[in-house]
Structure formats: structure tokens, C-alpha cells
Amino acid sequence: MTIQQLIEQTGWKPVTKDADVTKEIKGAYCSDLLSWVMGKGQPDQAWITVQSHINVIAVAVLREFSCVILAEGAQFPENVISRAEDEDLVLIESDLPVFETARKLIELGV
Amino acid sequence: MNKILQKEFHVERDDYANAGMASSQIKSTLKQVGVDPKVMRRIAVAAYEAEINMIIHAWGGVVYLDVTEDGMIHLIFQDCGPGIPDLEKAMTPGWSTASKKARELGFGAGMGLPNIKRVSDEFTIESSPAGTSIFLTFRVEE
Numbered sequence: 001m002t003i004q005q006l007i008e009q010t011g012w013k014p015v016t017k018d019a020d021v022t023k024e025i026k027g028a029y030c031s032d033l034l035s036w037v038m039g040k041g042q043p044d045q046a047w048i049t050v051q052s053h054i055n056v057i058a059v060a061v062l063r064e065f066s067c068v069i070l071a072e073g074a075q076f077p078e079n080v081i082s083r084a085e086d087e088d089l090v091l092i093e094s095d096l097p098v099f100e101t102a103r104k105l106i107e108l109g110v
Numbered sequence: 111m112n113k114i115l116q117k118e119f120h121v122e123r124d125d126y127a128n129a130g131m132a133s134s135q136i137k138s139t140l141k142q143v144g145v146d147p148k149v150m151r152r153i154a155v156a157a158y159e160a161e162i163n164m165i166i167h168a169w170g171g172v173v174y175l176d177v178t179e180d181g182m183i184h185l186i187f188q189d190c191g192p193g194i195p196d197l198e199k200a201m202t203p204g205w206s207t208a209s210k211k212a213r214e215l216g217f218g219a220g221m222g223l224p225n226i227k228r229v230s231d232e233f234t235i236e237s238s239p240a241g242t243s244i245f246l247t248f249r250v251e252e
């Protein structure tokens with residue numbers, strides 16, 4: 001499914017403006033340890049994490065993730081959002097815990 | 111061997127905000143010479159891990175990128191110290207001396223160096239109190 005469809009079907013909030021929501025999401029990866037994410041993540045996945053700091057953007061872009069989903073109702077700081085917009089990376093905030101967030105993706109067939 | 115491309119990038123100590131800059135510059139530089147996307151992804155992983163280590167464990171340094179006529183990409187990450195006292199330990203998955211601050215940000219899994227070794231075609235690491243150097247080679251075509 002596309003990021004747009006995910007947003008419509010979950011009601012989760014995309015916090016980036018103008019970043020490309022037509023990208024496909026092919027699977028997902030959950031971790032907050034950046035070297036695990038670097039080593040195990042795959043291109044076009046959604047990355048589910050509770051990390052919201054600036055280095056998340058570099059990891060997501062270099063790993064070619066489709067989008068980053070911040071779980072647990074946490075919020076991305078303003079500087080992180082603007083860096084993501086520069087990189088055309090979609091950031092989404094989910095109010096659910098990591099497990100429930102992942103379950104939602106599975107239910108939707110991601 | 112003749113070089114068809116040669117560049118260097120500077121990495122600053124403790125500069126978390128710009129961590130990954132050198133790696134993305136390396137990536138965009140290599141895009142211009144037409145590197146296989148799969149190879150590019152491996153390079154991105156290795157470059158990021160090595161760059162981050164220069165920022166969080168070392169006092170900054172320089173990254174040298176060379177592409178040679180024989181289709182090889184050479185990367186050297188050279189920092190200004192303090193060096194790694196026990197390389198064998200450092201290469202062990204899970205071993206880390208990352209600071210509390212670094213761990214809070216999700217660094218310090220002790221997986222960076224093992225990741226670099228796994229994704230590169232050739233890997234050499236040297237270290238002394240004067241600094242650590244990591245030499246990596248990748249073939250342009252997988």
C-alpha cells in the first residue's frame with residue numbers, strides 16, 4: 001500500500017508537509033537501536049520507532065525507508081520535521097505502542 | 111592505478127546534528143559514477159557507521175573517497191584519536207563503550223563495526239592512540 005492509503009486507513013498524523021506520500025510501503029522494521037536498523041532494515045520499509053531525534057532522518061534516508069512511524073504518541077521536534085521535508089521523507093505519528101502500531105500495519109496487509 | 115574520482119569529507123567531533131552528512135555526500139558523489147544500487151546500499155551502511163563512530167567515539171577526522179579505473183571504490187575513514195585499545199573486543203558484536211548520551215539516542219548497540227565488515231568487500235582496521243583508520247573497498251558492480 002502507499003503511505004497515503006496508510007494515513008487514510010489509520011488516521012495517523014503525517015507531520016511533514018509536501019513530502020511524497022505516493023511512495024509504496026513494502027513491509028516494516030521495528031527497532032530503536034540505530035545500528036540494528038542500519039544492518040537489518042530494507043529499502044521501502046516503514047520504520048517504526050520511538051526515537052525522534054535528528055539522526056533518525058539520516059538513518060531513514062541512507063537506508064531508503066519509505067517513511068518513519070513514531071509510536072507511543074511521541075512527537076517529532078520541529079527541526080527534525082524540517083530536515084525530513086528537505087529530504088522528502090514522510091514522518092508519521094502513531095498514538096499506539098510499537099506492537100500495536102505494527103499489528104495495524106499487518107492488519108492492513110503491509 | 112589511475113583515479114577517476116577523488117574526494118574528501120571532514121567529520122567533526124560530537125557533531126550529532128550533522129551526522130550522516132559525509133555519508134550522504136559520498137552517496138550522491140557515487141551516484142554520478144553509476145554504482146550498482148545494491149552496492150550503493152552497502153556503501154551507505156558502512157559509511158554511516160564509520161562516520162558516526164568518528165563523531166561519537168573519536169575526535170573527528172577525514173573521509174577519503176577514491177574510485178579507480180579498475181572499478182573499485184576505496185574509502186578511508188581516518189580520525190585523530192584516541193584510538194581503540196583492543197580491536198578484537200571492538201569488533202565483537204554487542205561490545206560498546208558508548209556514552210550514556212549516545213545510548214539514549216539509540217547508538218551503542220555494538221553493531222557498527224560488525225556491520226561495516228559484513229557489508230564491505232574488503233575491510234582493514236588499524237588503530238593507535240594517534241587515531242583509527244578503516245580501509246574499505248567495494249566493487250562498483252556486484
Ligand SMILES: Nc1ncnc2c1ncn2[C@@H]1O[C@H](COP(=O)(O)OP(=O)(O)OP(=O)(O)O)[C@@H](O)[C@H]1O
Nearest residue numbers: 035163167168200206207217218219220221222223
Ligand atoms: N573511531 C573510533 N575511535 C575510537 N573508538 C572507536 C571507534 N570506532 C569504534 N570504537 C570503539 O569500538 C566500539 C565498538 O564500535 P561499534 O561501532 O561496533 O559499536 P558502537 O559504536 O559502540 O555502537 P553502534 O555502532 O551499534 O551504535 C565502540 O563502542 C568504541 O569503544
Ligand SMILES: [Mg+2]
Nearest residue numbers: 159163222223
Ligand atoms: Mg558504532
